[in-house]
Amino acid sequence: MDQMVLNFEGKKQDFAGTFQKRTRWENVKAGLKTWGIFWLFALLFVFVPYVNISVFMIFIPLGPVSMGIVYLVSKKVIREIRGEALCPSCNSLFQVSENNVRAPIYGNCPHCRCNFEIIVPS
Ligand SMILES: [Zn+2]
Numbered sequence: 001m002d003q004m005v006l007n008f009e010g011k012k013q014d015f016a017g018t019f020q021k022r023t024r025w026e027n028v029k030a031g032l033k034t035w036g037i038f039w040l041f042a043l044l045f046v047f048v049p050y051v052n053i054s055v056f057m058i059f060i061p062l063g064p065v066s067m068g069i070v071y072l073v074s075k076k077v078i079r080e081i082r083g084e085a086l087c088p089s090c091n092s093l094f095q096v097s098e099n100n101v102r103a104p105i106y107g108n109c110p111h112c113r114c115n116f117e118i119i120v121p122s
Contacts (some may be wrong), residue, residue, distance in 0.1 A: 002121030004081070006096075008088050008114060017083015018095055019120055027074040038063040040096035076102050078120055089114045 004015040042059035046052050053074070081098040090112040097106060105118040 001032050003085070004121065005119040007119055008084055008116040009116070012119075013086070013088065015083055015085055015096070017081060017085070019082075020080045022046050022074060022077050026079075029072050030074040031071035033064040034070045035067040038066055039091065072101075078102070078105070081105070081120070083118075086107055086110060087114065091092060 004010050004017055004019060006015045015034070038059050042056050045059070048055070078101055079099065081096060081101065083096045083098040084093055085096050086093055087109040090109065092109070092111045094110050096107060096118065098107070103120065105120070106115060107118060108115045
């Protein structure tokens with residue numbers, strides 16, 4: 001498995017934690033949900049006179065388009081990051097725990113509050 005890296009303001013170090021990405025099906029599901037919402041709106045506007053045609057024309061193509069966008073965004077979501085890291089500025093160990101995050105992922109050391117970025121291999 002590829003290694004994650006912690007970047008402490010330029011000082012990079014290997015991070016022996018575990019991470020879990022979303023599955024393809026979870027990404028598709030997120031996309032389909034958005035598609036469904038747009039078509040639901042389209043369906044509601046069908047019964048509104050005068051605006052129905054134009055709204056229909058907007059919401060119908062927006063369904064698949066939004067699904068594509070949501071799918072691509074969802075693909076980048078990392079479901080879970082767990083691990084123990086060593087802070088280079090105060091030399092203390094601390095737990096890293098993130099859920100449903102997207103790059104760039106930032107955190108800070110609970111002891112000295114120095115910032116770091118978690119770089120997850122793609
Ligand atoms: Zn620290």
